[in-house]
Amino acid sequence: MSAFVDVPRRICAICGAAALSFIAIGVYAEADEFTTLKGHGGPVMALAVSPEGQVATGSFDNAVGLWNKRVPQWLEAHEAAVTALAFADAERLITAGDDFALYLWSQGSHTGELIGRHLGKIRALAVTPDGDTLVSASWDGEIGLWPLAGGSEQRIKVGSGINDVAVGPGGAVYAATMNGQILVYEDAASAPRRLVDQGFGINQLVLGPDGDWLAYGAVDGATRVVDSQSGDPVADFTLERRPILAMAHHEETARLAVGDGQGYIMMVDTETWRISADFRATREGPVWALDFAPDGQTIWAAGLDDLAYGWPVALIGETEAQMAGTRGFLKDPATMPNGERQFMRKCSICHALGPGESRKAGPSLYGVFGRPAGTLAGYRYSEVLDGSDIIWREATIDALFDLGPDHYIPGSKMPMQRITDPQDRFDLIAFLKRATEVEKVTK
Ligand code: HEC
Structure with missing residues (x-):
């Protein structure tokens, strides 16, 4: 495994093509340094971090970047913007996008394997806690359940476009819909339970550890936490900013990160339910995607800038102005x-x-x-x-x-x-x- 660490590409012995190399263990994170991943030719819409800390990015330029430190490997199969990514484990990445297609990329192979297709744009991917099933959410109004070890897929017909999905420890599937509801499906066959009726499209869902709370972010800026069984309110972090576009959670450090259309990242402490930081993260435009490094010390963010940024969580308490001054990367359009x-x-x-x-x-x-x-x-x-x-x-x-x-x-x-x-x-x-x-x- 460690042989892959410093070698961005391996060459396939048979055909000479570069094979995918997924890096090993945490050599990746430089927890106290600000990192920029540069190379995409369009806004970065999706981002996911593997259990070993490797970052994958999906972009408007139709490509997926798989980053070994700051060096990208381009995974090219999609015919439109790549908008959803999920690691099944450290060596398998699933990608999906506006071409309605889902691809699986495995270590050592150099082509993506087509898993299947929806009839509309795919907005989100999740893997069940047991690691057996990939769950996809599409604007075609269906949730796809794809067994990762092979076998036939199942669909849940929701009827309204779905922006995000989360899966509870017992296998219940939570769907966030474009018409503003959160629906819970105990299994693929039974009718859903309506947990939340927000009135505005819900973009993001995060289910807490053991599935006890559910955080969501909506088009109208609503940033709320509810009890995942009863739907009763737990906390409300709604600010003036909208829409909410990205959320990520790190269990051990009890942090929930929320990204919005105005380029801010807010950090919420999920033990005290207090806002611990709030800062401007992209030079211009929205925060489209967020994910934590496995140790919770870096938050990765992507947006309109064609870049992904890795922010050391320890530095985030500082104000934006200090950040801009000391790091010198943020250029305020106003100046x-x-x-x-x-x-x-x-x-x-x-x-x-x-x-x-x-x-x-x-x-x-x-x-x-x-x-x-x-x-x-x-x-x-x-x-x-x-x-x-x-x-x-x-x-x-x-x-x-x-x-x-x-x-x-x-x-x-x-x-x-x-x-x-x-x-x-x-x-x-x-x-x-x-x-x-x-x-x-x-x-
Ligand atoms: C959404 C993408 C997009 C944006 C935004 C955009 N362009 Fe373009 N531009 C293109 C494309 C695509 C072409 C090639 C057009 C073609 O082949 O017909 C092009 C061509 C051009 C050309 C001709 C280049 C040549 O080699 O002939 C110029 C000049 C240009 N753009 C300037 C600009 C300027 C200045 C702006 C901002 C005010 C801008 N563009 C904004 C996509 C864009």
Whole structure:
């Protein structure tokens, strides 16, 4: 096992392809250091940590990153965004997403094995406490129960789209629905019991140790804890922020982490039911996913930034300002020059600025000034851009966002987006000129 530790990829002896290497034991965590996992070409929507501390990330770029320290291995099978991940154990990872498909990735193999499909986007995965069954929640209104050792699957028909699932120690399945209910299924055959009626879609569920309490987070910002049998209220941490998008729990350290649409992570002590920390965790946009390292000393978070962050829990008591000052990674959009802020908010999800390969949806804008449209080598443009005679300069980029790509180059793959304020376009173009400039090679 330990042979895998420092070797990010193994080569398959038969076909020469790189085989998956899941790392061994806790060499991974650097509990007192802030960690950034960089490489995805789009927002990171899902994150899971294996029982041995290995991090897996799923992204809008359709890929799954399996991280050996800061080095990713890309698991590529999905045809749309990867939105749910679960480790069955340290050597088996299950992935699911907007392509309705579920894949199983095992150590030593180099391809994902298709487990099955839903008829809608898959939002969450869980493994039963006995480790025998994978549970999937889909917007098709069904919960899938997939025996991990093989055998035929079962479905629970819920009828409303399901955002999350949790499984109790006795096997009861808790479903959080888009129409705002938590339903409990004692088994696949019997009718459900309604535990909570929230009125707004419920996004997240966490079942406490021994299944005694159930925490949930909803679209309207509700962050509540109820008795898992009676549904009686235990605690309420609802703040102004919404929606709640991510939750994670660490049993030994009694911490519940809650992530929201405004980029904050709140930590709740599950023994005293008090908020122990609350801080801004992503530079921009929501916290889509959270999970604790096995020792509870690191909380991993993912969001709009195309990155995953590992926060040392011990440092989280500090304020955001201190964090930003000492670590220097957080850049507050309010203090950025306008042009850079325009780019970060409106373009950076899809475009890189530097040379070299990028995993983003659009071509890199490196050297774009003076470049004929549709000519970056290696990028697959739409036909309209390919055959266009536009040359990108101040005036043409200005027109692109004054009129909107849908009018300026109808049929292109660019999203409909206009920047109506001329000053914003001017500042954006000035920023792009500087940031995309090709370094002159001196002879
Ligand atoms: C959601 C993804 C997305 C966003 C956001 C986006 N773009 Fe694009 N962009 C694309 C895609 C995809 C293409 C390629 C279009 C095609 O092939 O038709 C493209 C093409 C371009 C091109 C032409 C490049 C070339 O090589 O011909 C420019 C210039 C550009 N984008 C600038 C911007 C700027 C500036 C912003 C922000 C204001 C922006 N884009 C926002 C996806 C995006």
